[in-house]
Amino acid sequence: MSHVGYPCLMALDRDHVLRSAAALLTRKSTATMDEVAKAAGISRATLHRHFAGRDALVRALEALGIAECEAALAAARLDEGPAADAVHRLVREIEPAAGLLAFLYTENQLFEGEGQNQGWTRIDDRVAALFRRGQRSGEFRIDLTPAWLTEALYGLLASAAWAVSEGRVAPKDFTHMIVELLLGGARRREES
Amino acid sequence: MSHVGYPCLMALDRDHVLRSAAALLTRKSTATMDEVAKAAGISRATLHRHFAGRDALVRALEALGIAECEAALAAARLDEGPAADAVHRLVREIEPAAGLLAFLYTENQLFEGEGQNQGWTRIDDRVAALFRRGQRSGEFRIDLTPAWLTEALYGLLASAAWAVSEGRVAPKDFTHMIVELLLGGARRREES
DNA sequence: CCCACATGAGACATCTTTGTCTCACCATGG
DNA sequence: CCATGGTGAGACAAAGATGTCTCATGTGGG
Structure with a gap:
């Protein structure tokens, strides 16, 4: 054991391992624990x-995903300016974590048990609140519920994270694709 | 074995088992094979x-999902009328299979191996062709690629199938939610 | 130089799931 | 009534993943 107070390499490695695992x-x-270890360049024992x-x-x-989401929420300053701009900032900030989110999203095991991690509901609430704000300000239509927009x-x-990783769409279009579809939709918009 | 030519109960049961498995x-x-069997009301041996x-x-x-998708594609008559209406018909027709699709969508195992089932690429192509038709007719915007719209x-x-099964949104809104978001987006549309 | 400590490699038991098998049961038709 | 065949229950071994352990190695600091 390293002496308390001295920097321990494990603390640094831990984050690297976590991100490798997320990517894999x-x-x-x-993937098995063995594959996760290999992907991180360490042994199963470590x-x-x-x-x-x-x-x-x-x-x-899951904790990492929640932390990254909350960091993105904070960086996006959801309460400032037009709601549409806030959505744009949010997607841009959350992009690096999209792959991890996609994994956690499909890992229904997490929600299987009893109550899902409280962190997610708090995030859901903040995102839903953003859409609600846009509806109240008249920016967003009101026939689509905030819960659905969040979902x-x-x-x-x-989808975008998956499509990018499969090479079906260009990574640089990530934010634009999502924001434009989510806010504007596929239908051609008449000049306002 | 039943004599050839006589109806075999297994043929009828098979579809029921398949649908129970899809739902579970x-x-x-x-879920384990045991759980799948229990869900279908049969034993693991059967x-x-x-x-x-x-x-x-x-x-x-997967074969069932492909078949249901193709049935929906056929029933939606993608080549007739405005592309937006065709999208609406497609979503309506595909709704019963959405849960199954959601499962297969996350079962990346299927695409892990070598080449994904050819059936999916054919379906992808037909859906993408619908969006391309809408773009050419001027109904849809052209800065979102057909591949992304399909994805x-x-x-x-x-998302909708998951949200409905979790009770976060009403089942009756399924088609409306998807079509309106996909085509119209969240932004309030100026009267055209 | 020597010691502490993190690591990698691998052995090992355990657990879960799977796939196969047998056998008793029961319904249906002759 | 009896025979056929599908079914459920359960035993069984095989395979895979997991969690724990030991030991040799190497590196870095004292």
Whole structure:
């Protein structure tokens, strides 16, 4: 053990391992602990020294996803300016985490048990509040509920992350694709 | 074995088992063969008499999904009338299969191996062709590629199916939510 | 130089799932 | 009544993943 107070390499490695695992599990959600370890460039033994087990790893991934979402929410300053601009900022800020979100989104195991992690509901609420603000200000239509718009945003983020990783769409279009579809839709807009 | 020419109950049961499995796996994609059997109201032994193994079951599910998609494509008459109306018909027709599609969409195992089932690419092409038709006719904007619109449609179908099964949105709004968001977007539209 | 410590490699038991098998049961038709 | 065949229950081994352990190695600091 390193002496308390001295920087421990494990703390630095842990983040690297977590991100490798996120990248791998995004592509192959059934990857084994051995594959996760290989992907991170460490042995299975060391992986177990970082995370007690697969559950702990997924929980840590979930915590990372929540943290990144909250960081994106904060950076996007959802309360400032037009709601449409805030959505744009949000998608731009959340883009780096989209792959991880896509994995967590499909890992219904997390929600299977009892109550889903409270962190997600708080995030959902803040995103839904943004859409509600846009509706109240008259920017957004009111026949699509904030809950659905929130859900749709997640779905589009996951779809886009997946489509990019498969090479079906260009990474640079990520934010534009999502924002334009979510806000503007596919129908050609008459000049306002 | 039943004599050839006489109706065999297994043929009828098979479809029921397949649909039960689809419903269960949509909610819990890691369900065991035992759980699948229980959900269908049969024993694991009988389940194995229908499908050689888990792989065969998933393959059968994939084939069912492809068949339902193609049936929906045919019923929606994508080539007739305005493209927007065709999209609406397509979503309406595909709604019953949305849960199954959502499961298959996340089962990246299917695409992991070599080349994804040819059936999917044919479906993708037909959907993308619909969006391309809308773009050429001037109905749809051209800065969102048909490939992305197709991907987004799948993502929204999956999100909506998931949101409905979680009770976050009303089932009766399914088609409206998807079509209006996909075509019109969240932004309030000026009167054209 | 020597020691502490993190690591990698691998052995090992355990658990879960799977696939196969057998056998008793029961319904249906002859 | 009896025979056929589908079914459920359960036993069983095989395979895969997991969690834990030990030991050798190498590196870095004292």
